[in-house]
Amino acid sequence: MPNEKAGSAGKFTNFTPYEIGDNEEYMSPAQLEHFKQILLDWKQELMEEVDRTMHHMQEDAANYADPSDRATQEEEFSLELRTRDRERKLIKKIDQTIDQIDREDYGFCESCGVEIGIRRLEARPTATLCIDCKTLAEIREKQTGI
Template sequence: MANAKKKTAPRADAAGAKGANDDLLTEERIRAMSDDEYMNEAQLAFFRLRLMEQRQEVLEREREIRERLNHRESAADPVDRAATEEERWLDLRLRDRESKLLRKIDAALEGIRNKEYGYCEQTGEPIGIPRLLARPTATLCIDAKDTSEQIQAQYRD
C-alpha cells in the first residue's frame, strides 16, 4: 500500500548533530542508499519508527472495534437482529485481523532489536528496501514468498 505522505525517522548514525533536514531519513534517502548500507542503524531506526506508528494505529482501531462490540444493542425485530449479528461478525473478523497484524508488527520490532530485521526467514537474503517500504512486516524475500504462495495454491486446488 503506497503512502503519499513522506515518512521520516531520526537518523541513528553517529554523524553528529546537523541541520534538522540532515537528521531525517526519508524514503527517498533510504532508496538511494547503497547495498552496503542495508539495515544500518539509520534504516533500522526508520523502520522502527514506521512500525511503532503502525502499531499505534492498529491499537486505536482495535479499541474502536472493542467499543462497537461492547455497545452494540440487541434489536427486537428479527431483520434488525440479523443485521446486528452480521455487523458483530464483521467486527470480530476485523478484530482478529488487527490482532494478527499487531503480532506481526511486534515480531518485526523484535527483529529490529535483534538486528535480524530485513532478512528473509527462509533464505537469509535481504528482503529489500522497496518490499519493506510497502510491507514493513514482511519476513520473506520475494522469491521465498512466491514459492510459499505456489505451495499454498497447490494445496488449495
C-alpha cells in the first residue's frame, strides 16, 4: 500500500517501499529503476506545483486600493516565490541524482564509499552521504557554525 505524500517541498513519499529479494545485489537494475521512478514522480509533482503557483499568481493578482491588502498579497506572493525557488533547487538536485542512476553511480556515500541503504534512500532519494558521514557533517557544521 503506497504511503501518502508529504508537503511539496518536503519528501516525496507516494510510492511502495522496495521489497529486497533473496540474495539481491545492492543497487541492482530493479532497485535503480525503483529510485529513478521515485525521483521522476517527485519531479513531476514539483513541476505541477510550479504551474499551480503561476496560475494562482496570475489569477489572484489584483491592484488593491488599500495598502494593507496590497502588502498582504505581496507578502503571500513573496512566500510562494521563495518556496518555488527552493523547489527549483530541489529539481536540479533530482536531475543530478537521476544522472547518477543513469551512470549506475547511485546509492553509495560520496565521502566513505559505503552503501547508503535502501530505506535511507527511500526517505531521502537525493542523499549522497551515509548516515554516519551525514551525522559527522552536521556535528562539524554545529561546531564551526558554517
